[in-house]
Amino acid sequence: MLSVQEASLSFGGIHALSELTFEAKQGEITAIIGPNGAGKTSLFNIISGFYKPQAGRVFFQDQDITHARPDKRAALGIARTFQNIALFRGMTVLENIKLGSHSRLKSGLFDSGIYYGAARREEIALRNELERDVIDFLELDHIRNLHVATLPYGLQKRVELARALALQPKVLLLDEPVAGMNREETEDIARFILDIQERWNTTILLVEHDMSMVMDISDQVIVLNFGKQIASGTPKDVQNNPAVIEAYLGTSAKGAA
Amino acid sequence: MGQFSQYVMNGIMNGSVYALIALGIVSIFKSTKVVNFAQGHVIMFGAYFYFTFSVMLPEATFMPDWVLKWEPEWLAAYKEGALMFSPKAAIAGWVNNLPRIILGIIGAVICNGILGLLIERVFMRPLLGQSSFAMILCTIGLIWVLEGSASLIWTADVDQVPPLGPNFPIRFTLFGEQVFFFSASVVNFGLALFLFGLLMLVLRFTRSGVAIRATAEDQSTAYAMGINVPAVFSSAWVIASTTGAFAGAILASRNGLSPTLGLFGLSVLAIVLMGGLDSFLGVLIAAMLVGIFESLTQWQLGGEIAEIVPYVLVLIVIIWRPNGLLGQAEIERI
Amino acid sequence: MIIGEYKTDYGQDEGIWNTWAKKLGFVVALLLLLLIPFIGNDYQLLMAGQIAIFVIAVVGLNVLVGYTGLMSLGHGAFFALGAYTTVALHQFFPHLFPLITLIISMVVAGFFGFLFGLPSLRVKGLYLAVATLSANFIVLFFIRQDWLEHLTGGRGGIETPNAYFFGTELITNQQKYFLIVPIAIVMFLFAQNLFRSRFGRALIAIRDNDHSAEILGISLFNYKLKSFVISAAYCGAAGTLWAYFFPAILPEDFGLNMSITLLICLVAGGMGRSLGPIFGTILILMVPELLKMGAFYFSEGNASAQIYFSPIRDIVFGLMIIGFLIFEPMGLVSIWDRFWRFINRWPFAK
Numbered sequence: 001m002l003s004v005q006e007a008s009l010s011f012g013g014i015h016a017l018s019e020l021t022f023e024a025k026q027g028e029i030t031a032i033i034g035p036n037g038a039g040k041t042s043l044f045n046i047i048s049g050f051y052k053p054q055a056g057r058v059f060f061q062d063q064d065i066t067h068a069r070p071d072k073r074a075a076l077g078i079a080r081t082f083q084n085i086a087l088f089r090g091m092t093v094l095e096n097i098k099l100g101s102h103s104r105l106k107s108g109l110f111d112s113g114i115y116y117g118a119a120r121r122e123e124i125a126l127r128n129e130l131e132r133d134v135i136d137f138l139e140l141d142h143i144r145n146l147h148v149a150t151l152p153y154g155l156q157k158r159v160e161l162a163r164a165l166a167l168q169p170k171v172l173l174l175d176e177p178v179a180g181m182n183r184e185e186t187e188d189i190a191r192f193i194l195d196i197q198e199r200w201n202t203t204i205l206l207v208e209h210d211m212s213m214v215m216d217i218s219d220q221v222i223v224l225n226f227g228k229q230i231a232s233g234t235p236k237d238v239q240n241n242p243a244v245i246e247a248y249l250g251t252s253a254k255g256a257a
Numbered sequence: 258m259g260q261f262s263q264y265v266m267n268g269i270m271n272g273s274v275y276a277l278i279a280l281g282i283v284s285i286f287k288s289t290k291v292v293n294f295a296q297g298h299v300i301m302f303g304a305y306f307y308f309t310f311s312v313m314l315p316e317a318t319f320m321p322d323w324v325l326k327w328e329p330e331w332l333a334a335y336k337e338g339a340l341m342f343s344p345k346a347a348i349a350g351w352v353n354n355l356p357r358i359i360l361g362i363i364g365a366v367i368c369n370g371i372l373g374l375l376i377e378r379v380f381m382r383p384l385l386g387q388s389s390f391a392m393i394l395c396t397i398g399l400i401w402v403l404e405g406s407a408s409l410i411w412t413a414d415v416d417q418v419p420p421l422g423p424n425f426p427i428r429f430t431l432f433g434e435q436v437f438f439f440s441a442s443v444v445n446f447g448l449a450l451f452l453f454g455l456l457m458l459v460l461r462f463t464r465s466g467v468a469i470r471a472t473a474e475d476q477s478t479a480y481a482m483g484i485n486v487p488a489v490f491s492s493a494w495v496i497a498s499t500t501g502a503f504a505g506a507i508l509a510s511r512n513g514l515s516p517t518l519g520l521f522g523l524s525v526l527a528i529v530l531m532g533g534l535d536s537f538l539g540v541l542i543a544a545m546l547v548g549i550f551e552s553l554t555q556w557q558l559g560g561e562i563a564e565i566v567p568y569v570l571v572l573i574v575i576i577w578r579p580n581g582l583l584g585q586a587e588i589e590r591i
Numbered sequence: 592m593i594i595g596e597y598k599t600d601y602g603q604d605e606g607i608w609n610t611w612a613k614k615l616g617f618v619v620a621l622l623l624l625l626l627i628p629f630i631g632n633d634y635q636l637l638m639a640g641q642i643a644i645f646v647i648a649v650v651g652l653n654v655l656v657g658y659t660g661l662m663s664l665g666h667g668a669f670f671a672l673g674a675y676t677t678v679a680l681h682q683f684f685p686h687l688f689p690l691i692t693l694i695i696s697m698v699v700a701g702f703f704g705f706l707f708g709l710p711s712l713r714v715k716g717l718y719l720a721v722a723t724l725s726a727n728f729i730v731l732f733f734i735r736q737d738w739l740e741h742l743t744g745g746r747g748g749i750e751t752p753n754a755y756f757f758g759t760e761l762i763t764n765q766q767k768y769f770l771i772v773p774i775a776i777v778m779f780l781f782a783q784n785l786f787r788s789r790f791g792r793a794l795i796a797i798r799d800n801d802h803s804a805e806i807l808g809i810s811l812f813n814y815k816l817k818s819f820v821i822s823a824a825y826c827g828a829a830g831t832l833w834a835y836f837f838p839a840i841l842p843e844d845f846g847l848n849m850s851i852t853l854l855i856c857l858v859a860g861g862m863g864r865s866l867g868p869i870f871g872t873i874l875i876l877m878v879p880e881l882l883k884m885g886a887f888y889f890s891e892g893n894a895s896a897q898i899y900f901s902p903i904r905d906i907v908f909g910l911m912i913i914g915f916l917i918f919e920p921m922g923l924v925s926i927w928d929r930f931w932r933f934i935n936r937w938p939f940a941k
Contacts, residue, residue, distance in 0.1 A: 048806050074808030088799035090863075099796050103808030105789045109817060112790035113781040119788045120602070127601040167807065292717050383917045390662065391916050393717060394858055397664075397851055398916070401909030405902035412898075523724060523847070530721050565732045568725035572710065575722060579713040 001026040002171050007056030016042035017227040029204045031214040034224035040207040044173050048080045049073045075103040077170035081160045087148045094144045100166030138162045154185045171203045259434025264552045270442045272548025273449035277504045278525040279540045281497030286534050287473040288493040294396040297522015298403035299498050303505025305411050306368040308418050311361025324356045344425045351423035365502040373498025377491050408516050420510040445507045527571035533584020628768045636764035643775040644832045649856045649868035650782050651825020657863035659818040660798030664850050665723030668730035669700040669823040671845035673830020679742045681752035689754040696831040697824035704823020711815045734842045748841035751834040771832050783865045855912045861922025870923040879904050
C-alpha cells in the first residue's frame with residue numbers, strides 16, 4: 001500500500017533517516033515509535049512530500065511518488081496532521097474542514113467567482129457530506145462556526161483530524177494526535193481512530209509517545225532510533241524486543257558490563 | 258581595454274557608496290528583522306543636514322568668518338604659485354573648507370542619529386511583535402513622511418555642498434589608454450570602505466556588537482539571556498542613520514541635493530536582496546557588481562538604461578538564488 | 592448575532608447576504624449608487640468615478656495582498672499596462688466596444704502579472720515586494736522609451752480616447768459614471784464570490800499557512816500565480832477605465848506613488864476583508880480633497896501657501912498609514928464591525 005525503501009535524509013551532518021525501509025499494509029494501523037529525534041516526523045515529511053529524501057524511494061499503491069509535489073500526493077489520497085498544530089488560524093472550523101476536501105473539488109477560478117451554478121451546487125453538496133461524515137462523526141457540530149484560534153488545544157487537534165479526514169484519505173498520517181491530552185481526550189481520539197479504520201478501511205500511520213494507546217490500537221509497530229528501524233512487529237513482539245528496551249531505557253547494566 | 262577598466266573602476270567607486278547605504282539596511286534587518294524601505298530617505302535627511310551644517314550655518318551672520326573659509330598663513334604660503342585645477346590648488350581649496358566640512362559631518366551624524374532614534378521610538382517600537390508585513394508597510398509610510406518633511410523644512414534653493422576630500426583629476430595610462438578619476442571619488446571610496454570595515458570590527462569584537470549579533474540569531478533567547486533587546490533595536494537604527502549621514506554627505510556632494518535622493522534607497526534595497534539580506538559580505542559584492550554593471554551599461558547603452566540595472570539584476574538573481582548571492586536558506590520545519 | 596435568523600438549508604447558510612441586514616444594506620447601497628449621477632455635480636462625479644476606478648484596483652490588490660498574503664509594491668505597473676493598452680488599441684480601432692478593450696487590457700495586464708509573479712514561487716514576503724517594485728520600474732521604463740512613443744506618447748504622456756457605447760461617445764462624467772460603476776460592482780461581487788468557494792479558500796489557506804495548504808493538496812505554484820494574474824487583471828481593468836475617464840495619462844501617474852497609494856487604501860480599509868477596499872479608497876481619496884479645502888481656508892486663497900500643499904499631503908498620508916498600522920491594524924472595517932456588534936447587542940451589552 002505505502003512503502004518506503006532505503007530512504008535517507010540528512011541535514012548538514014545530522015542523519016535524520018538512514019536507509020529506512022518499511023511498509024504499511026492496507027487497512028491497518030501502523031504505529032511508529034522511538035525516542036525523540038529518532039526520525040519519526042522526518043519519515044512523515046518524506047511521505048507527505050515536505051522533504052525529499054536524498055536517497056531511496058517512496059511508493060504509494062505501486063506508484064513511485066518520491067519526487068511528487070506535496071499537493072499531488074494529497075490528490076492521490078495521502079492526508080496528515082501535524083505535531084504542532086498547523087490549522088489556518090484566521091478561519092472558522094468549518095472553513096478549515098472544507099479546505100481538507102480541496103483536492104476532491106472541481107470548481108476553478110471562474111466557477112468560484114460567478115458562484116451561482118456549478119460552484120454553489122458543489123459547495124452545498126460538500127457541506128452536506130462534511131456535516132454527515134466529518135463534523136457529526138468527530139462531534140464538532142457545536143463549534144463549527146467558531147474561529148479555530150479561540151479553541152482549546154484538544155479541540156484544535158480534533159479539528160486538524162477532521163480536516164485530514166475531509167480529504168477522504170486512503171492513507172492518514174497522524175503525528176502525535178494525543179500529545180498533551182488527558183486520559184479522557186486520549187480515549188476519545190483513540191476511539192475516533194478505530195472508527196475511521198473500521199468505517200472507511202483507511203490505512204493509518206501513527207506517530208505517538210503514548211505507549212498504552214499505541215499498544216492498544218495498532219496492528220503493527222515500527223521502532224526507530226537514530227533514523228534506523230530497530231524493530232518491527234505486533235505490539236506484543238515489540239514490547240519484548242531487547243533492542244527496543246535498550247533504546248528506551250538505555251543499555252542495561254548487564255549489557256554495559 | 259583602458260576604457261573598459263576606466264568604467265569598471267568608476268563602477269567600483271559607485272558601488273562602495275551603495276555598499277555604505279546598504280550597510281544601514283542590513284544592520285537594521287539583522288537586529289530587528291525589519292527591512293527599511295525608507296533608508297534612502299533617512300540618507301536624504303543626512304544629505305540635507307550636511308547641507309545645513311556645512312553651508313547654511315557657516316553662512317549665518319553670527320558665525321565667525323574662518324568657519325566658512327579658513328585661511329591660515331601657512332596655507333597661503335603653500336598655495337602660492339599653484340595652477341588652477343592643479344592638485345595643490347585643490348588641496349588648498351579643501352583646507353579652506355575643512356572647518357565647515359567637519360562641522361557638516363559632525364552635525365549631520367548627530368542630527369541623523371537623533372532622527373534614527375526618533376523613528377525607532379515613535380514609529381517602529383509600537384509595532385513590536387506585529388508581522389514583518391506591518392513593519393515593512395510602516396517604513397513605506399515613513400518614505401512619505403520623510404519626503405514631505407524634507408520639502409517643508411528645506412524649501413530654500415539648495416546650493417553646492419563642499420566635497421569631503423580635495424577634488425582634482427588624477428590621470429594615468431592603463432593598457433595604453435588615458436584613464437582618470439576625480440580624487441574626491443577616491444576619498445569617498447576610501448571613506449565608504451573604512452566605515453564598512455569599522456562596523457564589521459565593531460560587530461565582531463565589542464560587547465555591544467556581540468549583543469547585536471545575538472539578537473540577530475534569536476530575539477527571544479537574547480532577551481532571556483539578559484540582553485537589552487530594545488536597546489539593540491535603537492542602536493541598530495542609530496548605526497543605520499549615522500552611516501547614512503556619511504552616505505548622504507557623499508551623495509550630496511556628488512549628485513547634488515534634491516528630495517528625490519531618497520530613491521537611491523530603493524535601488525540599494527534591490528542590491529541588498531541580491532547580496533542576501535543577512536550577509537554583509539554578499540551585500541558588499543552585490544553593491545560592487547551593480548556599480549560595475551551600471552557603469553558598463555552607461556558606457557555601452559546609455560544612461561537611461563543604467564537606471565533600471567539594479568532592478569533587472571535583482572530579478573535575475575532572486576530567481577536563480579532566492580536568498581541572494583550569499584544569504585542563508587532557512588531550513589523550514591513543521 | 593441577529594435574533595430571529597434561522598436557516599433551513601445549507602444553501603442559505605452559505606449565502607453572502609445571509610442576514611436581512613446585509614440584504615437591506617446591499618439594496619440601499621445600490622440605490623444610492625444609482626442616485627448619485629443625478630444629484631451630484633460634475634466635481635462630485637469626478638470624485639465618484641475616481642473612487643470607483645480605484646476600488647477595482649484595490650479589490651484586485653486585496654486578492655493578492657489581503658487574501659493570499661503576498662506583498663506587492665508594483666501594482667501601479669499593471670494599472671499602467673491597462674491604461675496604455677487601451678490607448679494603443681484605440682489608435683487602431685477608434686470605436687472599439689469598451690468591454691472588449693477592458694477584456695484585452697485585463698489579459699495583457701494579467702499576462703504581465705504572470706511574468707512578474709514567477710518570482711513569487713521561489714521567494715517570499717519581502718523579496719517579492721522588491722521583485723514587484725522592480726517590475727514597476729521596468730514597465731515604466733519601457734513606456735517612456737522613444738521607440739514606443741508612437742503607441743505610448745513616451746515621457747510626454749498621451750491623450751486618451753473616449754469610450755463609444757453603441758455609437759454614443761461617453762463625454763461627461765455622468766455618462767462615464769454609468770460605464771465605470773456597473774463594472775466596479777460586477778468585479779467587486781466576483782471577488783466577493785471567490786472567497787466563499789474553493790478557489791478563494793485555497794488562497795486564504797496559503798496566506799495562513801502555506802505548508803499545510805500544500806499538504807492538503809493546494810498547489811502553491813498554481814494558486815500563487817493565479818492570484819497574481821487576477822490582481823494584475825483587476826488593475827488592468829482599472830487602468831482601462833482610468834484612460835477612458837481622464838483626458839490624458841503620463842508615465843509618472845503610475846509610478847511607485849500609485850503603487851503605494853493602492854496599498855495604503857487597502858491597509859486603511861482592512862486587508863483581507865471584502866468591504867476593506869471600498870472604505871479605504873473612499874477615505875484615502877477624500878483626504879487630499881479635505882486637505883485642499885483646509886489649505887484654501889487657512890491660506891485664505893493665498894497662492895504662495897499652496898506650495899506647501901503637496902508635502903503636507905505626503906506627510907498626512909504617511910502618518911495615516913503608520914497610524915492605522917499602530918492603532919487600527921485591521922483597518923476601517925474593524926471599526927465598522929465594532930459598530931455593528933454594538934448595534935446588535937444593544938441595549939443588553941456594549
